[in-house]
Amino acid sequence: MLTKTLSVTAIENGTVIDRIESGMALKILDLLKLPKERQKITIAMNLQSSILGLKDIIKVEDWYLNENDANQIAIISPQARVNIIKEYQVVSKADLQVPKEIKNIIVCPNKNCITHSERMPTSFLVEQLSKGPLYYCKYCERRFLKEDIKLK
Ligand SMILES: [Zn+2]
DSSP states (O other), X not given: OHHHHHHHOOOSSEEEEXXXXXXXXXXXXXXXXXXXXXXXXXXXXXXXXTTTEEEEEEEEETOOOOHHHHHHHHHHOTTOEEEXXXXXXXXXXXXXXXXXXXXXXXXXXXXXXXXXXXXXXXXXXEEEETTEEEEEETTTOOEEEGGGXXXX
């Protein structure tokens, strides 16, 4: 099966981000601010997934995701899986944790929020509900759904 072959294509060293919500791979790449001109990056979009229906995958050779990057990915696609690969072996696997507080990554969807007029860093608290996270702006004290938030 083609999708299966794609999803297991091995890299020698690096990071594989699997189970990304479909359509979010490019957003995540943007967020990670990789040096694109030097990095070997494979992106597969809209693969079949038994868990998600469709998913995206990102593979980056010779680069390792750190905890801060992982937290940022969790904001966009909390069900993503991160595999760290060394010499073709998965040396660590991590489920992502949405951070409790998100500083200066999200733009407040409330146009009247002071963070827009003052051009100041934003700060959101994340409240975990069974249907997904809610994002609480510390400045305008409003809550937003994941669908409403935009990244800076
Ligand atoms: Zn706000």
